[in-house]
Amino acid sequence: MAARAASFRRGFAFNPSPAVSRALALALAAFAIVYPLLLDPISGLLDDSVVALAYVIMGLGLNVVVGFAGLLDLGYVAFFAIGAFSVGWFMSTFYADANIHVLVSSNVHNLPGIHLNFLLVIVIAAVLCALAGMLIGLPTLRLRGDYIAIVTLAFGEIIRVFAVNGDSVHVFGNGYPLTNGRQGITPVDQLDLPFVKPFTQLDLRPWYWLVLTLVFIVLFVVIRLRDSRLGRAWVAVREDEVAAASMGVPLVKTKLLAYTVGGAIGGVAGAFLAAYLNTVNADQFAFSFSIFVLAMIILGGLGSIWGVVLGAIVLSFINNRLIPDVLNSVPGKLGLDFNLSDLGFGIFGFLLVIVMVLRPEGLLPERRRKLELTEGVGTDDALYEVRA
Amino acid sequence: MAMLEVTDIRTFYGNIEALKGVSLTVEEGEIVTLIGSNGAGKSTTLRSISGLNSPRSGSIRFLGREVARMAPQEIVSLGVSQSPEGRHCFPRMSVRENLDLGAYLRSSDKAGIAEDMDRVFDLFPRLKERERQKAGTMSGGEQQMLAIGRALMARPRLLLLDEPSMGIAPILVDRIYETIAEINRQGMTILLVEQNANYALGVSKRAYVLETGQVALSDQSAALRENPDVQKAYLGT
Numbered sequence: 001m002a003a004r005a006a007s008f009r010r011g012f013a014f015n016p017s018p019a020v021s022r023a024l025a026l027a028l029a030a031f032a033i034v035y036p037l038l039l040d041p042i043s044g045l046l047d048d049s050v051v052a053l054a055y056v057i058m059g060l061g062l063n064v065v066v067g068f069a070g071l072l073d074l075g076y077v078a079f080f081a082i083g084a085f086s087v088g089w090f091m092s093t094f095y096a097d098a099n100i101h102v103l104v105s106s107n108v109h110n111l112p113g114i115h116l117n118f119l120l121v122i123v124i125a126a127v128l129c130a131l132a133g134m135l136i137g138l139p140t141l142r143l144r145g146d147y148i149a150i151v152t153l154a155f156g157e158i159i160r161v162f163a164v165n166g167d168s169v170h171v172f173g174n175g176y177p178l179t180n181g182r183q184g185i186t187p188v189d190q191l192d193l194p195f196v197k198p199f200t201q202l203d204l205r206p207w208y209w210l211v212l213t214l215v216f217i218v219l220f221v222v223i224r225l226r227d228s229r230l231g232r233a234w235v236a237v238r239e240d241e242v243a244a245a246s247m248g249v250p251l252v253k254t255k256l257l258a259y260t261v262g263g264a265i266g267g268v269a270g271a272f273l274a275a276y277l278n279t280v281n282a283d284q285f286a287f288s289f290s291i292f293v294l295a296m297i298i299l300g301g302l303g304s305i306w307g308v309v310l311g312a313i314v315l316s317f318i319n320n321r322l323i324p325d326v327l328n329s330v331p332g333k334l335g336l337d338f339n340l341s342d343l344g345f346g347i348f349g350f351l352l353v354i355v356m357v358l359r360p361e362g363l364l365p366e367r368r369r370k371l372e373l374t375e376g377v378g379t380d381d382a383l384y385e386v387r388a
Numbered sequence: 389m390a391m392l393e394v395t396d397i398r399t400f401y402g403n404i405e406a407l408k409g410v411s412l413t414v415e416e417g418e419i420v421t422l423i424g425s426n427g428a429g430k431s432t433t434l435r436s437i438s439g440l441n442s443p444r445s446g447s448i449r450f451l452g453r454e455v456a457r458m459a460p461q462e463i464v465s466l467g468v469s470q471s472p473e474g475r476h477c478f479p480r481m482s483v484r485e486n487l488d489l490g491a492y493l494r495s496s497d498k499a500g501i502a503e504d505m506d507r508v509f510d511l512f513p514r515l516k517e518r519e520r521q522k523a524g525t526m527s528g529g530e531q532q533m534l535a536i537g538r539a540l541m542a543r544p545r546l547l548l549l550d551e552p553s554m555g556i557a558p559i560l561v562d563r564i565y566e567t568i569a570e571i572n573r574q575g576m577t578i579l580l581v582e583q584n585a586n587y588a589l590g591v592s593k594r595a596y597v598l599e600t601g602q603v604a605l606s607d608q609s610a611a612l613r614e615n616p617d618v619q620k621a622y623l624g625t
Contacts (some may be wrong), residue, residue: 229492229495232488235478235481239481240476240478243478243489246440246460246464246471246472246476247469247489247493248460248468248492248542249492250459252459376503381404
């Protein structure tokens with residue numbers, strides 16, 4: 001078993017030259033662009049693809065925090081929530097007493113409420129989530145590892161509880177509850193972007209291309225960040241905080257920027273998902289979502305951008321298509337009295353265990369992690385706490 | 389005016405007072421060493437100077453500026469850099485990447501970084517041989533060389549070395565101490581912390597003996613080597 005596992009690891013080794021990987025990336029990008037033309041515009045597969053790409057953005061954002069900077073964040077759902085609420089607050093009739101319209105088309109001009117163009121809302125979502133990221137970053141600055149995980153987990157839960165009970169929280173006066181609780185804010189405005197027809201649920205292709213564009217932008221940002229001075233600082237902090245501080249890496253700023261960037265990216269994905277799902281509902285923001293995104297980046301390979309893309313697509317399709325659609329009736333056909341989707345999380349856990357046994361560094365590992373896990377290069381334990 | 393003047397600093401880990409009023413000075417161009425047993429406060433003194441554990445009271449003046457409340461990165465940018473206790477190389481980065489990070493605060497100065505890297509490779513030819521090797525796969529002695537080289541990459545005026553002989557094969561300790569003397573000859577001021585008093589008193593000009601968070605003795609290193617108490621407690625003769 002161990003020998004087979006080892007050969008599986010080696011057999012999967014994938015180290016293309018830069019030219020080959022560039023060509024591969026271009027080919028994949030081209031395929032991703034034309035792919036919806038091969039499908040029926042309202043097919044379930046296209047629907048699942050849109051959601052999968054939104055998860056890719058989520059994964060890339062969480063990867064900045066957990067993969068690059070090594071800060072285990074278990075409350076990432078908070079950024080989904082805040083990004084989604086940006087859509088709920090600023091792109092619906094929810095605040096019917098207000099009457100604000102900015103750069104929106106005529107079909108929402110006569111509706112009450114706050115209606116901003118989606119592009120503005122995405123920016124607002126990113127800014128709000130960046131601020132929230134900083135907020136969650138501050139109390140964790142002096143903590144490490146597991147303790148960061150606990151604080152961030154609590155943060156995610158706080159945001160969820162706010163979302164559930166926010167219908168009785170009136171910050172700006174009586175007509176302005178914070179959320180609509182479990183009823184959700186629905187519907188939200190149809191997307192209406194410059195130069196294209198308004199989006200509808202009858203043709204999913206524009207949604208797909210929009211989220212694909214967002215994926216490309218986020219990919220560009222995270223690749224540039226990874227290769228920047230800040231990216232090196234993140235890796236240094238992840239590898240050894242004492243050494244990083246001794247070299248003059250400013251710990252506070254470096255960590256806060258990881259939370260800020262990761263949060264902003266999560267906010268973009270959250271805003272998109274809210275618009276696509278056409279609702280902002282407190283039940284969407286469960287703890288399991290944070291774990292789901294974390295599982296994606298662990299499956300793909302912590303810190304590895306392409307690994308995260310792959311992991312997010314794979315898990316998203318397993319969760320949204322393979323289990324509920326393709327394989328759901330299998331237990332019934334075998335004479336068993338349950339649906340496979342009842343076992344969703346169990347299947348997930350099983351898959352993760354399999355991956356951890358056979359390929360602990362993830363599907364497409366980052367160079368450094370691979371070294372740690374297969375060649376036995378470890379980190380010295382820090383002798384003292386560093387002043388944050 | 390001394391390059392570094394530490395006056396009556398008190399540093400705590402939580403409620404534990406690790407330094408109970410330590411004072412010392414380092415003049416430009418000299419090697420000063422701190423010796424003492426485990427827990428005497430040697431490393432804490434260095435960590436106080438480099439800002440990793442700021443003192444709760446007292447003053448640290450470097451080149452006339454008060455640095456006791458500054459963050460580590462500000463102190464590094466003023467010209468104090470440290471090779472931390474236990475080396476703390478980035479294990480999954482290559483030798484070259486480690487050295488690059490040593491110059492983190494002047495990342496834009498590409499030419500200067502290349503020049504300094506050559507200088508480090510001259511001092512430690514072994515590192516040149518292992519330029520692309522991951523630091524975590526090297527021996528303790530080689531990692532210590534890397535930690536010193538990395539600290540030099542910050543172009544410090546004052547180099548803080550914490551236990552460069554710890555856990556290293558004796559033959560490599562000789563090499564490292566020769567190089568420390570060489571770095572000093574080239575004009576670097578060094579504050580050295582060492583449990584191995586033989587080596588430390590051999591290379592330094594002056595020394596302080598720390599005991600339970602206080603300076604118990606200070607003198608010329610040569611004189612301390614002749615001091616019977618020091619011989620008995622630290623030199624094992």
